[in-house]
Amino acid sequence: MTVAIAVLAFAALTSASGARRAAHAAAQCSSSDTAPPNPANPLDTPGLTGTNPLAGAHLFVESPWLYGGDAADAIANEVGLGGLSNATSGTPIPWARFEARVNKMHLSRAKSFVVHELEKIGDYPQAHQFSRYTAGGSGPQIFTQVQNYLCRMQQTDPSAAAVITTYFVKHGSGCDGGDQPNFQAEVDNLKAAVGNFPALIFVEEDAIDTICWRNPAAVTGRAALLKYEIDQLSQLPHALLYVEGGTADANSPGAVAQVLNASDASKIRGFFLGDTHFNWASKEIKFGNKVSRLTGGLHFVVDTRADGNGPLLNPDPVTQGIEQLCNPSGRGLGPKPGASDGASYGMYSPHLDGFVWVTTPGESAAPTCPGHSTHYAASGIFDEGIAIGYASRANDRIGPSPRFKSRPW
Incomplete structure (x- = not known):
């Protein structure tokens, strides 16, 4: 995929209006998790075995869309998508989806090296x-x-x-x-x-x-x-x-x-x-x-x-x-x-x-x-x-x- 095509693809993903983004910024997000506290499993990790609450925990990995992860933002800038990640409109997308799209792009050897190294950070x-x-x-x-x-x-x-x-x-x-x-x-x-x-x-x-x-x-x-x-x-x-x-x-x-x-x-x-x-x-x-x-x-x-x-x-x-x-x-x-x-x-x-x-x-x-x-x-x-x-x-x-x-x- 060329950078130009990728930009168009991501533009389709981030077509929400500026008004929507403003509303999102003021939105009240709340969790529907009403389960009682469980000191042995505070993150409510499904199927947790043992006594380590970090075992199997699914922790949030940030993507670049709308002020996300630093390494992800750097990758977006490297492959020509920085303008979209810093846009005044748009919707956040998952890191895995962003990474998969970037890895399909035809990048130079030097650019591929930079992206590969930054992904070592962005993946975690x-x-x-x-x-x-x-x-x-x-x-x-x-x-x-x-x-x-x-x-x-x-x-x-x-x-x-x-x-x-x-x-x-x-x-x-x-x-x-x-x-x-x-x-x-x-x-x-x-x-x-x-x-x-x-x-x-x-x-x-x-x-x-x-x-x-x-x-x-x-x-x-x-x-x-x-x-x-x-x-x-x-x-x-x-x-x-x-x-x-x-x-x-x-x-x-x-x-x-x-x-x-x-x-x-x-x-x-x-x-x-x-x-x-x-x-x-x-x-x-x-x-x-x-x-x-x-x-x-x-x-x-x-x-x-x-x-x-x-x-x-x-x-x-x-x-x-x-x-x-x-x-x-x-x-x-x-x-x-x-x-x-x-x-x-x-x-x-x-x-x-x-x-x-x-x-x-x-x-x-x-x-x-x-x-x-x-x-x-x-x-x-x-x-x-x-x-x-x-x-x-x-x-x-x-x-x-x-x-x-x-x-x-």
Whole structure:
């Protein structure tokens, strides 16, 4: 199929009027799931066996139509469909349908390589972040954004569970403790928007990783914020929750456990690790086991979006931190998202639920980085070059060779 024909085909799929899109943006999407909450199967996964709620879960994978997945949007732009994906009218389409059409197109070898690498990212569920920054700190705007996301899911994959991460805590505010403006309103509006929808929710990226530990008021203040969010979101009838639990190379298990215990984390499934670092998953699993023992057996998941080659270490860890975190070179995708107890990777943990992508693979840390001449996308924005680099070096392993077998994918 030529690009021109493909554009016409997709135009037929996206012929709804601008008025319809405006109505959709204001639509109230709700789930018809009225089943009572089932703590053993919070996502209502059909035929779930065993005790891992991620096993067999059907999680939402976003397509490019109307502000969808970052990798999907990049593919649409690469094959000449970016104008449609950014159009002011149209209807979302399923990722699988979009991918199948793209793969029928007659692309150059170079273009095919780019699409193939980006599909390694686009094929898997990634958390959609709802943030005080993307909504300007407004609770009602959070409600609208979450509803629009859920409407897309309802239209394109109604049997899927949403994948959401929150970022409502104000970071970079020094060592201040206590409450923060609009925080409760943002949490309340996200809770109201999700309602009865099944949803995998990662509570507060960076919430523990950025605590100012030398200030007791900051520690207790952060715990109080997390407690409020956990108390509220744990009331959602079909939500599976993990709260941020730091990283192995930046936190101590005892300190993390102290905050989790003070935050009522016992009300939810557990915690997630490694969302902003590039450490080996094996290191995070060891760390997670220690935290689990100190929190009454909480379960955990590990973010593996860019740890297939492990960390890039700083030459002066005392002043710069152990890892280079600003768009480090040579990193690759790690284990694919999904349920796992680690046994097939050579490190079994009874508390590990699986691997996830909380942070989008390819998301830039900053437009410029110390010691780099390269310019990147702004902080938090998808950078196609970073993403293709991750994908081209993808490795389904949790630690270095020879103990852990290298498995490029």
